[in-house]
Amino acid sequence: MQALPTMTTPPPLLVRNATLPDGRQGQSLLAEAGRITAVAAALQAPPGAVEIDAQGWLLSPPFVDAHFHMDSTLSHGLPRVNASGTLLEGIRLWGELKPLLTEEAIAERALQYCDWAVARGLLAIRSHVDVCDERLLAVRALLEVKRRVAPYLELQLVAFPQDGLLRSPGALANLKRALDLGVEVVGGIPHFERSMEEGARSVQLLCELAAERGLRVDMHCDESDDPLSRHIETLAFHTQRLGLQGRVTGSHLTSMHSMDNYYVSKLLPLIAEAGVHAVANPLINITLQGRHDSYPKRRGMTRVPELMAAGVNVGFGHDCVLDPWYPLGSACMLEVAAMGLHVAQMTSLAGQRACFDAVTLNNARILGLQGYGLAVGCRADMVLLQARSPEEALRLRAQRLCVVRGGAVVSRMAPAVARLSMPGRPDSVDFSRGFHTTAPPGAAQAPSLE
Numbered sequence: 001m002q003a004l005p006t007m008t009t010p011p012p013l014l015v016r017n018a019t020l021p022d023g024r025q026g027q028s029l030l031a032e033a034g035r036i037t038a039v040a041a042a043l044q045a046p047p048g049a050v051e052i053d054a055q056g057w058l059l060s061p062p063f064v065d066a067h068f069h070m071d072s073t074l075s076h077g078l079p080r081v082n083a084s085g086t087l088l089e090g091i092r093l094w095g096e097l098k099p100l101l102t103e104e105a106i107a108e109r110a111l112q113y114c115d116w117a118v119a120r121g122l123l124a125i126r127s128h129v130d131v132c133d134e135r136l137l138a139v140r141a142l143l144e145v146k147r148r149v150a151p152y153l154e155l156q157l158v159a160f161p162q163d164g165l166l167r168s169p170g171a172l173a174n175l176k177r178a179l180d181l182g183v184e185v186v187g188g189i190p191h192f193e194r195s196m197e198e199g200a201r202s203v204q205l206l207c208e209l210a211a212e213r214g215l216r217v218d219m220h221c222d223e224s225d226d227p228l229s230r231h232i233e234t235l236a237f238h239t240q241r242l243g244l245q246g247r248v249t250g251s252h253l254t255s256m257h258s259m260d261n262y263y264v265s266k267l268l269p270l271i272a273e274a275g276v277h278a279v280a281n282p283l284i285n286i287t288l289q290g291r292h293d294s295y296p297k298r299r300g301m302t303r304v305p306e307l308m309a310a311g312v313n314v315g316f317g318h319d320c321v322l323d324p325w326y327p328l329g330s331a332c333m334l335e336v337a338a339m340g341l342h343v344a345q346m347t348s349l350a351g352q353r354a355c356f357d358a359v360t361l362n363n364a365r366i367l368g369l370q371g372y373g374l375a376v377g378c379r380a381d382m383v384l385l386q387a388r389s390p391e392e393a394l395r396l397r398a399q400r401l402c403v404v405r406g407g408a409v410v411s412r413m414a415p416a417v418a419r420l421s422m423p424g425r426p427d428s429v430d431f432s433r434g435f436h437t438t439a440p441p442g443a444a445q446a447p448s449l450e
């Protein structure tokens with residue numbers, strides 16, 4: 001086991017001339033001892049401060065991923081690729097790969113992914129970790145990765161019974177062992193159990209286990225095109241019954257796409273009442289769902305704008321990068337949000353802002369992050385984007401010019417600028433329109449979570 005990397009207290013940091021997500025321009029932000037201590041139009045740098053001229057670019061709280069699989073990431077092609085592109089072949093393929101895995105190889109791939117994440121301004125990730133393995137190899141590997149990346153990235157782990165809590169022998173005992181080792185969230189996969197009844201029983205068992213231990217819950221729930229897959233109703237019921245409001249997440253919820261509208265009109269208020277968070281995984285849902293359809297093909301993503309309108313907190317997850325389920329991806333939460341925006345047709349200004357929030361503020365709520373945001377007193381975690389507004393960041397998948405964690409710069413990236421050789425035209429160009437809109441009425445001011 002290697003020593004934990006140490007972080008000394010960084011010098012004060014002053015970011016000047018930034019645009020904030022709420023549209024305020026020319027803002028300075030001061031960070032001292034890892035916290036934001038001032039945000040104002042003009043601030044003086046204290047002696048010895050590191051200074052960054054933001055040149056009017058967008059300064060945002062960091063990206064947060066509410067749904068990922070760090071134990072399978074970067075394993076694409078091992079031992080073969082997913083030929084059908086379906087969820088079920090992906091699960092079979094992962095089963096073939098599991099006996100070949102080593103703790104070292106899982107950790108090495110996860111650490112490489114965390115480097116990508118930090119460079120992309122993604123500083124908090126909730127990752128599911130498969131517990132259907134007597135050796136708990138992936139659990140041990142990711143607990144070590146969590147310890148090693150802690151200075152620059154918050155990794156939250158979910159005990160995930162990939163092969164079914166009741167369907168896979170020993171899964172419940174292994175899940176409890178994983179929690180004993182320090183995994184902090186209870187996972188599940190009710191739609192993969194042998195019957196609807198077993199699925200409902202798994203939801204009840206897991207919610208009761210979480211209530212007993214004071215833990216959060218995040219279940220893969222109804223990741224199916226079957227409109228009768230209704231485990232989200234059971235999840236909302238037990239959340240409400242056990243007083244777990246605000247601590248439970250239903251991930252995927254893709255069956256809602258195919259459900260009867262009348263039933264959904266009853267379901268949405270139940271999810272909202274129970275304070276269950278919803279996570280859509282746009283890149284994965286649009287590629288895995290609808291695979292049994294001819295034409296027209298269902299999109300499969302859950303009803304994002306309708307959930308939001310019902311008062312449910314909705315986040316977007318990346319879910320997979322280069323693994324048995326998805327052969328693409330690069331830790332870019334702007335790509336995730338842009339796909340969500342397209343699939344849900346959230347092209348209005350308010351819709352675009354909501355998609356930006358879904359990979360920042362909403363995901364921070366799902367993880368229960370403390371001190372997230374750009375207000376005084378928040379952790380000094382932020383990303384400077386080469387864009388003038390959140391919607392421009394989405395349009396351009398903007399460069400992460402600078403990433404700050406705990407008041408220290410942890411990554412820098414050169415601006416994307418093309419050098420032109422076209423007589424009569426400028427000699428360089430970026431893709432910013434130099435134009436941005438103001439925040440829509442009711443948009444959050446200086447988003448923060450305490």
Ligand SMILES: [Zn+2]
Nearest residue numbers: 067069220319
């Ligand atoms: Zn997943």
